[in-house]
Amino acid sequence: MGSTAKTEDTPRQAPAEDQDDGQDGSSDGEAWVLYRDRKEWADVTPVPQDDGPNAVVKIAYTDGYSDVYDYLRAVVKKGELSERALYLTEDAINMNAANYTVWQYRRKILKNLASNLEQELNFCREMIEMNPKNYQVWHHRRVIVEWLGDGTKELRLTEIIFSQDAKNYHAWEHRQWALRTFKLFEGELDYVDRLLEEDVRNNSAWNQRHFAITQTTGFTAEVIQREVGYTKAAIAKVADNESPWSYLRGVVQHCEGPLGGVGELGAWCQTLHDDGQRSSHLLTFMLDLMEDQMERQPDERPSLLKRCIEMCESLATEHDKIRREYWRYIERNLSHRFGA
Incomplete structure (x- = not known):
């Protein structure tokens, strides 16, 4: 390849952001030479961009950018699949890593x-670290990994990206793809544990925990009990933390029996409530438990409905005022469904 790529083992240093010296595509300190001035490209007639006779907003491309893409269009037009064309795509990608046509032609x-x-993986790694939220770069990486049939390097790569941005959606999607495609789930829950120890509010890690369990053991009765205990411990650290409450809701949805009976959730929630830890997340979860109980135990509906209405009012007027009208709607809906 045309780049001096790092290996897959350690994070690379980000390159300089600016190239104000007119070098355009040069990243190694050498003076940039336009393609039209390169002898080895003398046989190619560049193809300028055609914006039509009445361009509404004409983009002011730099001379170097126009030069690279004029020659790229010429190469694509004649279908040249050569080593020099590969170097040309690298320059084009360095100038605009989001151009999906260039990535497709490079493949x-x-x-x-x-x-x-393997060398292409190194190049792709550099591009990902420079453009961590660029879909085209991640897609290219996936295709190359598929061609190789080996996804073992993808876990380490995504871990490096998460160390810079723990909630990078593209990296999480790529990691899940690699785990599922190459059956690499061993140790994944341990990795998620480490992430949540570092930041219990990491909603991406909570989502990954649910994904890993779903793809492996599934939510058996034993797993549900374990995960309820795990989540309760996390909530005890930071009660007003939406992520574990959302995860807990996802876990208990796999239950076959009463939700409040799992790990004595009903009693646990009531204790938190009585101790004054009345976050909107706790109250919302308690509403879910009481709604489930009203569906299963008709005789308990009058008293439970009264509590639900009081809780909706508390959410509307004190704990979640911004969604006041939503809680008034929930109150009306519950009254309609479970009222006498």
Whole structure:
């Protein structure tokens, strides 16, 4: 490849952001030479961008950018799948990593040349660290990994990205794909544990915990009890933390019996409530438990409905005022469903 890529083992240093010296695509300190001034490209006639006769907003591309993409269009037009065309796509990607056409053509060249895909992984790694939220870069990485049939490096790569941004959606999606495709789930819950120890509010890690269990053991009765205990411990650390409450709701939805009976959730929630830890998350969860109880125990409906109405009012006027009208709607809905 045209880049000097790092290995997959350690984070690389981010490159300099600015290239104000007119070098455009040069990242190694060498003076940038326009393609039209390169002897090895003299046989190619560049194809300028055609914006039509009445361009509404004409983009002021730099001379270097226009030069690279004019030659890229020429290469694509004639279907050249050569080593020099591969280098050209690298320059084009460095200038605009979001151009999906360039990535697609690069893959076509790689396949035609039977290129070293491990080296391509290194190049892709550099691009990901420079463009961690660029869908095209992640998609390219996935395709190369599929061609290699080995996803073992993807866990380490995503861990590096999470150390910079623990909630990078593209990295989480890529990690889940690699885990599922190559059956790499061993140790995944331990990794999630470490993330949650570092930041119990990491909603992405909570989501990953649910994903890992769903894809492996499933939510058996034993797993549900374990996860309820795990989540209660996390809530005890930070009671006003939406993430574990959402996770807890997801766990108990797998129950076959009364939700409040799992790990004595009803009694536990009531204790928190009586101790004054009345976050909107606790009250919302208690509403869910009481709604489930009203559906299962018709005789208890009058007293439970009264409590639900009081709790909706508390949410509307004190704990979640911004959604006041929503809680008034929930109050009316419950009264309609469970009232006498």
